[in-house]
Amino acid sequence: xxxxxxxxxxxxxxxxxxxxxxxxxxxxxxxxxxxxxxxxxxxxxxxxxxxxxxxxxxxxxxxxxxxxxxxxxxxxxxxxxxxxxxxxxxxxxxxxxxxxxxxxxxxxxxxxxxxxxxxxxxxxxxxxxxxxxxxxxxxxxxxxxxxxxxxxxxxxxxxxxxxxxxxxxxxxxxxxxxxxxxxxxxxxxxxxxxxxxxxxxxxxxxxxxxxxxxxxxxxxxxxxxxxxxxxxxxxxxxxxxxxxxxxxxxxxxxxxxxxxxxxxxxxxxxxxxxxxxxxxxxxxxxxxxx
Amino acid sequence: xxxxxxxxxxxxxxxxxxxxxxxxxxxxxxxxxxxxxxxxxxxxxxxxxxxxxxxxxxxxxxxxxxxxxxxxxxxxxxxxxxxxxxxxxxxxxxxxxxxxxxxxxxxxxxxxxxxxxxxxxxxxxxxxxxxxxxxxxxxxxxxxxxxxxxxxxxxxxxxxxxxxxx
Numbered sequence: 001x002x003x004x005x006x007x008x009x010x011x012x013x014x015x016x017x018x019x020x021x022x023x024x025x026x027x028x029x030x031x032x033x034x035x036x037x038x039x040x041x042x043x044x045x046x047x048x049x050x051x052x053x054x055x056x057x058x059x060x061x062x063x064x065x066x067x068x069x070x071x072x073x074x075x076x077x078x079x080x081x082x083x084x085x086x087x088x089x090x091x092x093x094x095x096x097x098x099x100x101x102x103x104x105x106x107x108x109x110x111x112x113x114x115x116x117x118x119x120x121x122x123x124x125x126x127x128x129x130x131x132x133x134x135x136x137x138x139x140x141x142x143x144x145x146x147x148x149x150x151x152x153x154x155x156x157x158x159x160x161x162x163x164x165x166x167x168x169x170x171x172x173x174x175x176x177x178x179x180x181x182x183x184x185x186x187x188x189x190x191x192x193x194x195x196x197x198x199x200x201x202x203x204x205x206x207x208x209x210x211x212x213x214x215x216x217x218x219x220x221x222x223x224x225x226x227x228x229x230x231x232x233x234x235x236x237x238x239x240x241x242x243x244x245x246x247x248x249x250x251x252x253x254x255x256x257x258x259x260x261x262x263x264x265x266x267x268x269x270x271x272x273x274x275x276x277x278x279x280x281x282x283x284x285x286x287x288x289x290x
Numbered sequence: 291x292x293x294x295x296x297x298x299x300x301x302x303x304x305x306x307x308x309x310x311x312x313x314x315x316x317x318x319x320x321x322x323x324x325x326x327x328x329x330x331x332x333x334x335x336x337x338x339x340x341x342x343x344x345x346x347x348x349x350x351x352x353x354x355x356x357x358x359x360x361x362x363x364x365x366x367x368x369x370x371x372x373x374x375x376x377x378x379x380x381x382x383x384x385x386x387x388x389x390x391x392x393x394x395x396x397x398x399x400x401x402x403x404x405x406x407x408x409x410x411x412x413x414x415x416x417x418x419x420x421x422x423x424x425x426x427x428x429x430x431x432x433x434x435x436x437x438x439x440x441x442x443x444x445x446x447x448x449x450x451x452x453x454x455x456x
């Protein structure tokens with residue numbers, strides 16, 4: 001079998017090689033400008049690639065569905081019984097929590113969150129994972145043409161998934177909350193201590209810069225603080241599983257178990273905008289409703 | 291024809307890498323099919339083809355990753371160019387030698403990548419070497435070696451290499 005050769009003259013090869021060298025030098029000398037130019041030029045290319053990407057993702061979902069329905073049913077009954085027991089327990093806990101929350105200030109905080117949690121959001125499906133090993137990301141089937149931009153927050157009903165870092169016309173890349181390069185402003189729900197949530201290399205998350213005097217403890221819930229980033233206040237991030245307090249350190253940190261398992265997430269909401277509270281609104285005492 | 295093959299590789303590799311390879315990862319590490327493809331193209335078709343396909347593939351892959359454009363484009367382009375130069379120096383290349391070569395080059399590229407990406411302090415060089423670079427290099431070498439062995443056993447690879455470089 002012979003490979004058909006696209007013959008080019010020696011001069012054309014030299015010209016192409018020269019252009020490629022100029023391009024590489026351009027990247028080194030003008031990284032920011034060229035990157036934004038190529039990012040915008042790449043949008044149509046991304047659109048072209050998104051077709052086979054969505055086709056492969058569709059086939060993959062179909063096969064996974066068939067596998068899940070017919071092949072991987074071993075142990076489902078036992079799992080079902082266990083889930084029912086857990087559901088009963090959760091129902092009981094949920095009732096207790098509802099009763100307690102009705103009598104405390106948390107109700108006002110919840111109402112405040114409810115007001116904030118009505119942003120315009122876009123539903124999107126996960127169609128792929130990061131193509132490399134250096135970042136933990138997912139690829140969504142909605143992009144710039146749906147109003148999605150960088151730094152917008154991505155959530156599920158269970159909690160925070162991550163934030164948008166890159167978009168093409170029809171896809172978006174989400175840096176997960178478990179990625180060590182991600183940073184989200186977080187708040188311990190019980191103690192109201194703020195910090196920064198970062199991912200860890202073990203696939204968990206860590207709340208950093210907790211004040212030393214904080215009495216945070218394992219089991220406390222961490223939510224978004226709504227100060228910076230694309231999230232309104234009060235979206236669950238994770239639950240503290242361990243407090244790390246080093247001697248002579250200025251702050252303590254806490255290891256979190258994320259509320260959302262990023263490896264299993266399939267459908268998400270992208271928060272396009274939400275009313276950011278002013279400093280005055282944030283610090284003021286919540287007003288009682290008439 | 292060659293341009294069509296290259297376009298198919300560029301457009302087809304991204305879906306395969308992002309959708310299917312997550313199921314084939316070993317300890318959470320996936321092979322970099324883009325790296326393998328660029329190496330083989332550079333080796334077989336020469337440094338210019340390797341460089342251009344590397345630049346284009348790096349660009350396309352960066353659109354679907356958090357990795358920045360510059361590092362992706364330059365690293366893939368450089369790999370294609372170096373593979374082309376290496377291919378010019380050898381007359382006969384057995385699959386075993388190719389596997390060893392891919393292992394070494396993937397390790398070198400893998401160690402350069404975290405420096406280029408300015409990753410989190412948690413992802414230091416030692417972590418990168420043990421948790422990502424070495425496993426990925428092994429996977430790259432095995433997959434690259436398997437593809438080359440298929441080509442080598444079915445085609446007269448030396449003739450294809452010499453014709454492609456003309």
